[in-house]
Amino acid sequence: MAGQKPSGLDVYARPYIPQALKSVNHLAARSVYSELVRRVDFPEYVRSFAGWQFLPADASPPAPAGKAHVNRNLAKHLESKRYHSYFRDALVQEAQHLQYECEENALYKVTLFQAPSDPRPATFWLHVPGLREASLRVEIGDIVLLRQLHFGMRGEVLEAPFLTYHDDQPVVVSPYVNSQYHSVIWGIDRLRERLTLKxxxxxxxxxxFNASFTLQGARLGALSKAVADVEYLLTTNQGSCWMRSMLFPESGDGVMQKTLNKGTISWKPRDSQLNYEQIRAVDNVLSRAYGTIPYMISGPPGTGKTKTLVELALQLISATPEAHLLVCAPSDPAADTLTQRLRQHMAPKQLLRLNSPSRSFPEVPMSILPFCHVDEDMFSLPPFPQMMAYKIVVTSCRDAEILVRARLKNADLFSLEYGMQSSFHPERDIAPPALHWTGLLMDEAAQAIEPEACIPLTVIAPPQESTPLQQAPPIFVMAGDQNQLGPRTASKGTAIQTSLFERLLRRSIYSEHPLARSKQSGGVMRPLTQKLLPILRPPFANLIRNYRSHPAILATPSALFYNDTLEPEATTTDSLLTWQGWKGEKWPVFFAINSGLDEIEQDGGGWYNNAEACMACEYAQSFLKAGLLEPREVCIMSPFRAQVNLLRKIARQKEYKIAMRDVSIGPLEAFQGLESKLVIFCTTRTRDRFIEQDLARGLGVVHEPRRFNVAMTRAKEGLVVIGNPAVLEKDPCWLAFLMFCRRNGLWDYVGGSWSPPGNGPGRASRLEKQLLHAKEMADRHAHGLSNGVRALGLVDDDEHVLWQSGVDMETALREADAGADDDDEEVESASEASGKGG
Structure with a gap:
């Protein structure tokens, strides 16, 4: 293979499956169906509180996606008149790739085990590799096709045996008929990677058996129906205004600000730890002074996006007794987190965690089960009167479809109430009723594909009839970070890979605003001053204070992704500084060179690196032996599943003096949104030959800036990265990190050497300069004390005041063009912001 081109070798080719095993799946067979799991009877639910006379048409469930062909004349630009067609073709592509994903995960010659502890009849266990990392997307109620295998005396596969063997005993099978069992998933145990099948x-x-997984078309059908409903609202005369301003906001939808904001708030925060930016975000939404437009909360890692949304939700229902909020997130775990935060302030009769009937009970945290509604053995909808009494309903974006099918959208409830009142009192002029849903808050919005975000958006959309003048239209608030991992899709390079959150932030009303993060320079967030007025009131908030990580860990991501604006606010990030392995400046960041070759599993299971896995476990042991942390406070991650499996195998070995069974080991994607005291990141790839194939499949961390950002921002107090700089330097993000380590000696020279490309050492970020300055001041201070005399530059109280004055003067000069020399009344709470900045 020495002279072979990289493109000529498909390292991700499917593992070899004997043709005899494959052919079994194509034999003529009779279908044997199994009992389906219980579902919500939506027509019956609607009949429980209303007839069909007063509800709008189209109450049918969404149609399956089908096997439509992709229209090659794809709409290149998203616009309101082609909204459905733009996403329809992308969803068809997604369906095709999901089907391919099912085929890729098909299992051959696997054993089905009787489930001894399950009281339900005809239940079996099936081990599914990769289920823990959700590489296979399955839900309760999905169909798994099973083909029974029979073998001859020599182990050959028999297509239609008259004699087979069971427990080494001959069994007569006559007459024999091939059967295809349509088994049903009744339980999912991701930790043990096991499905319970009926x-x-x-x-x-x-x-x-051979096991084949199937694509459930209704999932994509719900998304297709959502974008079709949105297009209808965008193009009808009466319903277009609100939806258009939510999906295609323009400057005319905003409000011009002519005076500076007041420096006080009229509400009492529930969370006393809120910072200035978080308080301003909540206050802006409460005042609704920014116009009829989505309010965007841009929150880099560890800046408290969820905390801000929770405070906002509590303030909204407190300010308006008639408020009812829909709070969503793209995933069930993220929705569970929101519920965990809200339950501390709310009773079960006020807060509902709405779960899909297909969700498994073990997946739901015990602490939030009292806030869920269970009907016999499945999650379900509460009775209508109880449902309408909840102040906040939390669900995943996709499970908001339950509200659509139950006819609990604003438009349906409005038509029902208005139609019934008009029928009861035909002689009166009936005032339009108030809308039930007054707002939608969406957390982790950058991880939701746009059709997914459309589902809850159609729930809160006002009816086609004019909204009463005395009632404000529903608000829409999104919080997220478009610089981290985006939506998880099976297809690559399609329209659905860009979230609604990211697409909206690209629109000029956000991106070209003078106060946008992208418009800041020098790492200083520009304050609003009198000279900037009049200005469009910003429909966004930029969170900048990181409460997670040591400044050295934040330095590179802040410069690369957030215009150098992150402010480290964590107060307990120094506990690992006594580890003897830190180099150079002794900051808690360390790059270890690994020259061991990456290898691929023979069955196509993925890439692994033995040398790297051993290094990672040895570093973990070193920290544990020093007594600096507990195993559960250590995280080891890799972008390749095979390397994760190898790491788990090595970490569980008994020869380690300190057991590492509680160390968190997993793929990079599993740790988005999480944090750990110590992160050991294994890049795994040490050869650049197959990077193009990695990119084609969305794997690895080279030329994957969002994956890089996630990997770099999980650590709180210590970050160890293992990799080959000769490969990583080809990526601008990794090159910036390598230069940061090189400049400051955060490097392991034993494992190899590296010379940075170019002539210069690279430009230091604002946080890096602050760290160096603090180190210099500390060194001078220590030198002055050791000699018993006052050294030049000693940071005593007087000189600290002078130094701080110099910093303040530099800031003032930067803001001079914005009117920073105006009197204090002309600055929007600048003194308050400075005081909280620290």
């Missing part, structure tokens, strides 16, 4: 009518002549 397989009715199974003849146990053999417990060896």
């Amino acid at each position: 397989v009715d009518g199974l003849l146990p002549t053999s417990m060896s």
Whole structure:
């Protein structure tokens, strides 16, 4: 293979499956169906509180996505008149890739085990590799096709045996008929990577099977229906205004600000730890002075996006007794986190965690089960009167479809109430009723594909009839970070890979605003001054204070992704500084060179690196032996599943003096939104030959800036990165990190050497300069004390005041063009912001 081009070798080729095993799946067979899991009977639910006479048409469930062909004349630009067609083709592509994903995960010659502890009849266990990392997308109620295998005396696969063997005993199978069992997933145990299957009518002549997973078209059908509903609202005369301003906001939808904001707030925060930016974000939404437009909360890692949304939700329902909020997130775990935060302030009769009936009970944290509604053995909808009484309903974006099918949208409830009142009192002029849903708050919005975000948006959309003048239209607030991992999709390079959050932030009303993060320079957030007025009132908030990580960990991501604006506010990030392995400036960041070759599993399971895995476990042991942390406070991650499996295997070995069973080891994607005291990141790839194939499949961390950002921002007090600089330097993000380590000696020279490309050492970020300045001041201070005399530059109280004055003067000069020399009344709470900045 020495002379072979990289493109000529597909290292991700599917593992070899004997043709005899494959052919079993294509034999003529009778279908044997199993009992389906219970579902919500939506027509019956609607009949429980209303007839169909007063509800708008189209109450049917969404149609499956089908096997439509992709229209090659794709709409290149998203606009309101082609909204559905733009996303329809992308969703068809997604369906095709999901089907391919199902085929890729098909299992051959696997054993089905009887479930001894399950009281339900005909239940079996199936081990599914990769289920823990959610590489296979399955839900309760999905169909798994099973083909029973029979073998001859020599182990050959028999297509239609008359004699087979069970427990080494001959079994006569005559007459024999091939069967395809349509088993149903009744339980999911991701930790043990095990599915519980209901397989009715199974003849146990053999417990060896081929298992094929199937695409459930209704999932994509719900997304397709949502974008179709949105297009209808965008193009109808009466319903277009609100939806258009939410999805295609323009400057005319905003409000011009002519005076500076007041420096006080009229509400009492529930969370006393809120900072200035978070308080301003909540206050802006409460005042609704920014116009009829989505309010965007841009929150880099560790800046408290969820904290801000929770405070906003509590203030909204407190300020307006008639308020009812829908709070969503793209994933169930993120929705669970929101519920965990809200339950501390709310009773179960006020807060509902709405789960899909297909969700498994073990996946739901025990602490939030009292806030869920369970009907016998499944999650369900509460009775209508109880449902309408909840002040906040938390659900995933996709599960908001439950509200759509139950006819609990604003438009449906409005039509029902208005139609019934008009029928009861035909002689009166009935005032339009108030809308039930007054707002939608969406957390982790950058991880939701736009059709997914459309589902809850259609729930709160006002009816086509004019909204009463005395009632404000529903608000829409999103919080997220478009610089971290975006939506998880099976297809690459399609329209659905860009979230609604990211697309909106690209619109000029946000991106070209003078106070946008992208418009800041020098790492200083520009304050609003009198000279900037009049100005469009900013429909966004930029969170800048990081409460997670040591400044050295933040330095590179802040410069690369957030215009150098992050402010480190964490107060307990120094506990690992006594580790003997830190180099150079002794900051808690360390790059270890690994020259061991990356290898690929023979069955196509993925890439692994033995040398790197051993290094990672040794570093973890070193920290544990020093007694600096507990195993549960250590995280080891890699972008490749095979390396994760190898790391888990090595970490569980008994020869380690300190057991590492509680060390968190997993793929990079599993740690987005999480944090750990110590992060050991394994880049794994040490050869650049297959990077193009990595990119094509969305794997690895080279030329993947968002993956890089996630990897660099999980650590709180210590970050160890293992990799080959000769490969990583080809990526601008990694090059910036390598230069940062090189400049400051945060490097392991034993494992190899590296010379940075170019002539210069690279430009230091604002946080890096602050760290160097603090180190210099500390050194001078220590030198002055050791000699018993006052050294030049000693940071005593007087000189600290002078130094701080110099910093303040530099800031003032930067803001001179914005009117920073005006009197204090002309600055928007500048003194308050400075005081909280620290």
